[in-house]
Amino acid sequence: xxxxxxxxxxxxxxxxxxxxxxxxxxxxxxxxxxxxxxxxxxxxxxxxxxxxxxxxxxxxxxxxxxxxxxxxxxxxxxxxxxxxxxxxxxxxxxxxxxxxxxxxxxxxxxxxxxxxxxxxxxxxxxxxxxxxxxxxxxxxxxxxxxxxxxxxxxxxxxxxxxxxxxxxxxxxxxxxxxxxxxxxxxxxxxxxxxxxxxxxxxxxxxxxxxxxxxxxxxxxxxxxxxxxxxxxxxxxxxxxxxxxxxxxxxxxxxxxxxxxxxxxxxxxxxxxxxxxxxxxxxxxxxxxxxxxxxxxxxxxxxxxxxxxxxxxxxxxxxxxxxxxxxxxxxxxxxxxxxxxxxxxxxxxxxxxxxxxxxxxxxxxxxxxxxxxxxxxxxxxxxxxxxxxxxxxxxxxxxxxxxxxxxxxxxxxxxxxxxxxxxxxxxxxxxxxxxxxxxxx
Amino acid sequence: xxxxxxxxxxxxxxxxxxxxxxxxxxxxxxxxxxxxxxxxxxxxxxxxxxxxxxxxxxxxxxxxxxxxxxxxxxxxxxxxxxxxxxxxxxxxxxxxxxxxxxxxxxxxxxxxxxxxxxxxxxxxxxxxxxxxxxxxxxxxxxxxxxxxxxxxxxxxxxxxxxxxxxxxxxxxxxxxxxxxxxxxxxxxxxxxxxxxxxxxxxxxxxxxxxxxxxxxxxxxxxxxxxxxxxxxxxxxxxxxxxxxxxxxxxxxxxxxxxxxxxxxxxxxxxxxxxxxxxxxxxxxxxxxxxxxxxxxxxxxxxxxxxxxxxxxxxxxxxxxxxxxxxxxxxxxxxxxxxxxxxxxxxxxxxxxxxxxxxxxxxxxxxxxxxxxxxxxxxxxxxxxxxxxxxxxxxxxxxxxxxxxxxxxxxxxxxxxxxxxxxxxxxxxxxxxxxxxxxxxxxxxxxxxxxxxxxxxxxxxxxxxxxxxxxxxxxxxxxxxxxxxxxxxxxxxxx
Numbered sequence: 001x002x003x004x005x006x007x008x009x010x011x012x013x014x015x016x017x018x019x020x021x022x023x024x025x026x027x028x029x030x031x032x033x034x035x036x037x038x039x040x041x042x043x044x045x046x047x048x049x050x051x052x053x054x055x056x057x058x059x060x061x062x063x064x065x066x067x068x069x070x071x072x073x074x075x076x077x078x079x080x081x082x083x084x085x086x087x088x089x090x091x092x093x094x095x096x097x098x099x100x101x102x103x104x105x106x107x108x109x110x111x112x113x114x115x116x117x118x119x120x121x122x123x124x125x126x127x128x129x130x131x132x133x134x135x136x137x138x139x140x141x142x143x144x145x146x147x148x149x150x151x152x153x154x155x156x157x158x159x160x161x162x163x164x165x166x167x168x169x170x171x172x173x174x175x176x177x178x179x180x181x182x183x184x185x186x187x188x189x190x191x192x193x194x195x196x197x198x199x200x201x202x203x204x205x206x207x208x209x210x211x212x213x214x215x216x217x218x219x220x221x222x223x224x225x226x227x228x229x230x231x232x233x234x235x236x237x238x239x240x241x242x243x244x245x246x247x248x249x250x251x252x253x254x255x256x257x258x259x260x261x262x263x264x265x266x267x268x269x270x271x272x273x274x275x276x277x278x279x280x281x282x283x284x285x286x287x288x289x290x291x292x293x294x295x296x297x298x299x300x301x302x303x304x305x306x307x308x309x310x311x312x313x314x315x316x317x318x319x320x321x322x323x324x325x326x327x328x329x330x331x332x333x334x335x336x337x338x339x340x341x342x343x344x345x346x347x348x349x350x351x352x353x354x355x356x357x358x359x360x361x362x363x364x365x366x367x368x369x370x371x372x373x374x375x376x377x378x379x380x381x382x383x384x385x386x387x388x389x390x391x392x393x394x395x396x397x398x399x400x401x402x403x404x405x406x407x408x409x410x411x412x413x414x415x416x417x418x419x420x421x422x423x424x425x426x427x428x429x430x431x432x433x434x435x436x437x438x439x440x
Numbered sequence: 441x442x443x444x445x446x447x448x449x450x451x452x453x454x455x456x457x458x459x460x461x462x463x464x465x466x467x468x469x470x471x472x473x474x475x476x477x478x479x480x481x482x483x484x485x486x487x488x489x490x491x492x493x494x495x496x497x498x499x500x501x502x503x504x505x506x507x508x509x510x511x512x513x514x515x516x517x518x519x520x521x522x523x524x525x526x527x528x529x530x531x532x533x534x535x536x537x538x539x540x541x542x543x544x545x546x547x548x549x550x551x552x553x554x555x556x557x558x559x560x561x562x563x564x565x566x567x568x569x570x571x572x573x574x575x576x577x578x579x580x581x582x583x584x585x586x587x588x589x590x591x592x593x594x595x596x597x598x599x600x601x602x603x604x605x606x607x608x609x610x611x612x613x614x615x616x617x618x619x620x621x622x623x624x625x626x627x628x629x630x631x632x633x634x635x636x637x638x639x640x641x642x643x644x645x646x647x648x649x650x651x652x653x654x655x656x657x658x659x660x661x662x663x664x665x666x667x668x669x670x671x672x673x674x675x676x677x678x679x680x681x682x683x684x685x686x687x688x689x690x691x692x693x694x695x696x697x698x699x700x701x702x703x704x705x706x707x708x709x710x711x712x713x714x715x716x717x718x719x720x721x722x723x724x725x726x727x728x729x730x731x732x733x734x735x736x737x738x739x740x741x742x743x744x745x746x747x748x749x750x751x752x753x754x755x756x757x758x759x760x761x762x763x764x765x766x767x768x769x770x771x772x773x774x775x776x777x778x779x780x781x782x783x784x785x786x787x788x789x790x791x792x793x794x795x796x797x798x799x800x801x802x803x804x805x806x807x808x809x810x811x812x813x814x815x816x817x818x819x820x821x822x823x824x825x826x827x828x829x830x831x832x833x834x835x836x837x838x839x840x841x842x843x844x845x846x847x848x849x850x851x852x853x854x855x856x857x858x859x860x861x862x863x864x865x866x867x868x869x870x871x872x873x874x875x876x877x878x879x880x881x882x883x884x885x886x887x888x889x890x891x892x893x894x895x896x897x898x899x900x901x902x903x904x905x906x907x908x909x910x911x912x913x914x915x916x917x918x919x920x921x922x923x924x925x926x927x928x929x930x931x932x933x934x
Contacts, residue, residue, distance in 0.1 A: 175763060
């Protein structure tokens with residue numbers, strides 16, 4: 001037996017001896033005699049333990065080897081967005097009663113988590129204009145894929161049509177999710193090419209080039225073919241732009257990260273998932289409902305659980321066993337703090353700053369804004385040189401440039417501007433791009 | 441007895457507290473010239489009905505809600521199969537360092553070398569702890585790790601031209617995600633019975649394997665908290681039939697420094713970082729569910745995998761990758777916490793975890809099995825499953841006993857799982873609880889045992905002092921009430 005030394009493990013060696021005596025064994029080894037002797041107690045080639053001071057120093061040093069947006073101006077988006085996160089959000093999420101609680105299967109001791117989840121579902125319905133929402137998925141792209149699988153269940157069809165303006169990451173995840181279910185995925189260039197047996201038409205707005213799609217027209221085309229319309233949207237854009245609900249979309253997925261969640265190198269995020277009321281019993285994931293207790297008081301509990309894997313096992317609507325509740329809490333607190341007016345204003349700040357940046361860049365010799373039609377806070381720029389080269393120069397000026405889309409369009413760079421980008425940052429980007437263009 | 445909060449609680453939702461014109465945050469003014477708006481038809485017609493509340497109201501609202509929760513920071517959670525251990529505070533601080541929480545997933549590799557090094561080191565550490573050296577930290581939770589593992593198995597057999605292997609075997613005590621993930625991977629689920637000791641029935645298993653066997657999915661220790669004594673024979677049976685063996689790593693907390701999965705013949709596993717590696721459960725996520733495989737299967741791992749070339753770290757996709765299962769590079773914030781945990785523990789600390797978890801569980805088993813019954817009357821690993829059928833005969837259920845624990849400030853154990861144990865109460869104390877806490881839990885259980893005869897309604901009506909007593913879950917499912925709506929929308933809908 002090892003000697004107890006970790007501050008996370010309280011019992012002393014003397015207490016453990018008392019416990020072993022109470023159990024009725026002579027030593028710890030007697031408790032693991034079922035483990036094959038030749039493989040028992042292997043040596044672990046791990047580095048020795050660190051004190052808390054040494055640990056903080058080591059991880060602090062790793063963190064300092066990263067270039068951090070905020071210290072550098074950052075114009076990256078493409079699925080993850082830098083927005084201001086109010087202090088209240090960070091303070092609420094640090095509360096141990098939220099952070100260290102379990103899934104609310106026991107509703108009497110989880111009303112905090114459950115009521116937050118009910119607020120979360122209500123807020124998603126409000127911002128998307130949809131009728132029902134679940135309590136959260138892993139992230140936006142997996143929620144989008146689950147939306148397509150749900151459309152197959154609802155329509156009993158096995159073909160998924162994806163518009164080719166959907167981001168490539170979303171399509172690869174869809175492929176991974178649908179691969180073994182006898183489902184065919186068809187990528188189409190136009191909604192008119194929708195196969196007649198399609199379960200759904202999947203589209204993304206803003207799309208991979210930042211363009212706002214005509215969701216109402218796309219939903220109409222889907223419905224005309226007996227298919228469902230499944231949309232991925234940017235929730236921040238809904239502070240200004242037409243909602244999927246207003247466009248008669250059937251199933252909506254969104255990446256919730258933009259609403260109060262740190263970038264954190266891509267996760268953890270939260271997937272938002274909403275649909276029409278008629279389809280709610282086919283939804284994946286956890287759902288929270290309001291009900292009453294034995295004394296007639298209102299309270300909340302997980303509901304419609306017979307859809308889920310812990311009850312339905314191999315016939316469940318999904319294998320998911322999380323709602324990413326803590327990230328949902330971040331989003332709920334964020335929307336509570338910025339409120340009705342702030343939700344609109346953040347969108348407007350993003351819109352005007354992005355359009356200012358786009359008009360300045362479009363004026364530069366060699367650069368042109370190539371997003372088709374209206375956009376929100378991201379736009380495609382065709383550059384005079386490969387974006388990777390441009391970004392290397394920008395980095396020397398403490399600017400993290402846009403997302404390199406040269407694999408999809410020649411010298412294409414997707415530039416994102418949010419409310420966190422000051423005019424000084426935008427102007428510095430524009431003048432740097434001008435110099436880089438001129439030195440061509 | 442204790443309640444999380446006392447007195448009358450204002451349960452109104454945020455929108456029911458709203459006053460038009462109230463704001464919770466001052467936003468900056470626009471610092472660029474205003475730009476032309478898009479045509480009106482593109483704009484939303486109806487404004488989102490979000491709360492209008494001030495900042496002090498927001499803080500008090502959420503703080504009060506938090507106080508209606510049990511949590512590891514405030515309560516003992518003997519929750520079997522969930523490994524509710526202490527979540528070190530320093531790990532939270534590390535995950536929120538600006539250089540970790542602030543970095544963008546599309547940044548070029550050369551600007552995120554610290555993050556990539558951390559991922560690489562964690563891949564190495566988890567490979568060492570499990571004896572399965574191929575690691576992808578991409579999967580966002582255990583169920584996604586399972587699905588990734590099964591995709592790997594299918595890709596492996598496809599490549600060998602052995603595509604007829606479409607059966608996933610699993611014991612009748614398996615977690616619900618196992619069959620759900622297998623179904624998603626297009627596999628037929630075939631259940632293997634347990635023997636009277638609670639072990640996999642080896643003869644039955646032998647009769648079920650054939651040329652259609654793709655994987656055998658086994659939780660080790662089992663969901664009964666038992667180490668499979670015939671494990672080497674079991675992995676051998678599967679391998680001889682040409683199949684692969686999958687370890688559901690939900691119970692890995694019992695095995696650190698005790699035995700490596702790879703040494704036992706497992707080919708694939710997932711690990712729940714939010715269990716064994718102390719990252720917080722967060723009220724139901726986010727977790728992380730890395731998938732771990734043998735060298736032979738490593739080329740099939742999902743993207744991304746971080747590689748090291750000299751001193752440079754790089755994000756990449758293995759040669760025959762099954763693809764991408766989530767948006768970016770996994771639950772990075774969770775990975776930072778798990779890395780910090782392993783670094784703080786070191787090799788001896790890791791073994792200390794499992795030793796103490798096993799001693800604590802056996803201490804409870806020894807104290808309570810006579811009175812409350814036990815699913816398998818032998819030494820357990822990190823958890824034990826009580827089976828209070830005698831109490832059931834006296835008029836109280838596992839549910840009543842568990843709900844009564846709440847009145848004593850203890851979170852209910854996992855109940856009615858595994859499905860093969862009548863009135864199952866699954867107790868996993870973890871290594872981070874003191875002997876005092878375990879002694880109190882034992883005393884409370886005995887007290888509850890006495891209450892069954894003295895005042896059974898204390899159990900039937902439990903819990904008593906929580907913000908809500910038992911909730912009507914049947915009517916919640918019959919008439920789903922899933923969101924708040926403004927009065928005008930409700931009227932319009934009528």
